Each structure stands twice: as structure tokens, then as C-alpha cells.
Amino acid sequence: MLLRTLGRTGLRVSEIGFGAWGIGGTWWGGTDDDEGLRALVRAQELGVNFFDTAYVYGDGHSERLIARAFAQTGRRGMVATKVPPKNHQWPAKPVPAEKAFPADWIIACTERSLKNLGADCIDLQQLHVWHDDWTEASGWREAVRTLKADGKIRYFGVSINDYEPENCLKLIRTGWVDAVQVIYNLFEQAPAEQLFPACQEHRVGLIIRVPLDEGSLTGALRPDTVFQQGDFRADYFRGDRLREVCERVKAFDFLIHDEITSLPQAALKFCLSHPAVSTVIPGMRKARHAEANARVSDGRLLAPEELARLKPLAWRRNFYE
Numbered sequence: 001m002l003l004r005t006l007g008r009t010g011l012r013v014s015e016i017g018f019g020a021w022g023i024g025g026t027w028w029g030g031t032d033d034d035e036g037l038r039a040l041v042r043a044q045e046l047g048v049n050f051f052d053t054a055y056v057y058g059d060g061h062s063e064r065l066i067a068r069a070f071a072q073t074g075r076r077g078m079v080a081t082k083v084p085p086k087n088h089q090w091p092a093k094p095v096p097a098e099k100a101f102p103a104d105w106i107i108a109c110t111e112r113s114l115k116n117l118g119a120d121c122i123d124l125q126q127l128h129v130w131h132d133d134w135t136e137a138s139g140w141r142e143a144v145r146t147l148k149a150d151g152k153i154r155y156f157g158v159s160i161n162d163y164e165p166e167n168c169l170k171l172i173r174t175g176w177v178d179a180v181q182v183i184y185n186l187f188e189q190a191p192a193e194q195l196f197p198a199c200q201e202h203r204v205g206l207i208i209r210v211p212l213d214e215g216s217l218t219g220a221l222r223p224d225t226v227f228q229q230g231d232f233r234a235d236y237f238r239g240d241r242l243r244e245v246c247e248r249v250k251a252f253d254f255l256i257h258d259e260i261t262s263l264p265q266a267a268l269k270f271c272l273s274h275p276a277v278s279t280v281i282p283g284m285r286k287a288r289h290a291e292a293n294a295r296v297s298d299g300r301l302l303a304p305e306e307l308a309r310l311k312p313l314a315w316r317r318n319f320y321e
């Protein structure tokens, strides 16, 4: 497993990180904790040292499973978790910052996550949504300053609204944010236009979420796939969306050759091929997925001709709506 530096934090994070939404259970139609634990442990064994979670992933369940995995392996990885917005609004709307992230809320949520993680300090605490109108607000700044000074968090980040990669550029320029998290994948290539250069210029760490487009870029979905009861993807891929996605995915077949033998491998390599990227965090609930994904970090990236061929295959849409 190769390591990259998470922006100015200097943290050396694994190229493949662990996306821990799925193991939290909520939204994914329930989960098997034993299998989730095996996935976490296997990932650690294979060199994954960065785990992205959030309080809302099962009301702390995902955070607690990560703590159990660390106890089992006897090794702590680096954890990035998230403070939910107090107004429960996803994605963030331009309401006053105090409605979403008052200082006392950020501090209380951090204490709760510390307990779930069985930790004294969180490596990266993120706000689970962000709106650039909040950049100058004092509440969240006061909380970040206090939490850092008290040694409760090492670094501070935000998770950018779905398909609004520019909606954090103001914040990046202030120097207040150490890392940002964004959707970037074979379909969603827009973050490379302005966000990635801004992160490079200001040495802000870049965490890539949803690299497999919630499963469409795994090659495992078919136009007639029926999702488990409670799996949000029944809605995400509703109507004609699944058929269209499966059709468009075929255009990526040319990436599969030589040592790249599967679509998820190609999709993760696409993300790693941009030098601004610090870590890619595919969601995984199964040990076999942790194994396949960890192996992607082998130093071989997509060729410049392949990247050029991928540009016109970008597809902007928002299936979360």
C-alpha cells in the first residue's frame, strides 16, 4: 500500500482509505457486523490506515465498529469522522451558519464521537456538509480553535455538497481547512477543473468519496438489479436510471487490459491518477472488496491517453435528488 500526504497536515495516509458508511447499516439495508469487522481488519492488514466515518452512519455504529477493529488488530488507524448539521439539512442550504453548526453543537458532537471511537483525539474532524456562505461565521471557527487547542481534534475538514465542487473555494483560500472531501469518479470529473488546483495551491488534503458511483462503477449492477429492503440505492437508481447507468458503464471497457482486470480497479485507479488526490475511500462491507481495493495501490496509474479518452465520457447529473 502506497502512502500520500494529506495536504499540509503532513499525515501519511494510505492511497486507498476505508469508506465506512455502509458498515454503519443505515441507508444500506442493514448490515452484518461480523462481515463489516472482517472487512475493516482485512483492510488494516493490507495497509489501509485511513478510515472515513460519521456519527450519522448508524448513530455511532460505524464509529464503534472501527474502534472494535482497532482493538482486534491492536493498531489504531487514522480516523476522519463528521459532525452532522444541527438542522439535519443535506445538502447544505445558505441558511445562517449558526443554524447548522453552532460552536457548542460541534463540540458536543465531537465529544460523542470520541466516546464511540474510544479515542482521546480525532485525527480529522469534518463538518458533514458545507456552504461557502459560512466561511466568515465565527461559531464554527471558535469550535475548531477550541477543539484543536484542547487536543480533541488534530485537523479540520469539510465534506462538500454533492455535485457542487466549487462550493468550498472561499473556505480553502482562508487557510482554515486542512482537508476536503468530494465526489469524484469516472462520471463526475468536474472537481478536477477548479477544486483540485485550489487544493494543490493551498496544500489542502483531498479525500475522494463515492469513487464507485454507489456501485454503478463496480460492474456488479444490472438493469434488473433489485436492491435489498432499505437500501437507498433503490431510489438513487430509480426508474430508467439503472438501465442508463449500465449502458454508459460499458464505455469504460477499454480500461480493462493487462494488469487492470476489473472495472472497480480501473475506477479507483482513475481517481488516484490525479496528483491532487490524497486518498480514495471506496465504501466496503465485505472483506473480499477490501482485498480487491487495497491491491489497487500498486503505483501504476492510468496512461495520459486513457485519461484524455475518459474526459468526454464524464456525465454530470445528481441522482441524490
Ligand SMILES: NC(=O)c1ccc[n+]([C@@H]2O[C@H](COP(=O)([O-])OP(=O)(O)OC[C@H]3O[C@@H](n4cnc5c(N)ncnc54)[C@H](OP(=O)(O)O)[C@@H]3O)[C@@H](O)[C@H]2O)c1
Pocket (backbone or CB within 6 Å): 018, 019, 020, 021, 022, 052, 053, 128, 159, 181, 208, 209, 210, 211, 212, 213, 214, 215, 218, 220, 264, 281, 282, 283, 284, 285, 286, 288, 289, 290, 292, 293
Ligand atoms: N456526504 C458525505 O460526506 C458522504 C456521502 C457519501 C459517502 N461518503 C463517504 O464515502 C465513502 C464511499 O462512498 P459510498 O460508500 O457511498 O459509495 P462507493 O464507494 O461509490 O460505492 C460503494 C459500493 O461499492 C461496492 N464495492 C466496493 N468495492 C468493491 C469491489 N472491489 N468490487 C465490487 N463492489 C465493490 C460496495 O459493496 P459492499 O458495501 O457490499 O462491500 C458498495 O456497494 C462512504 O463509505 C463514506 O465514507 C461521504
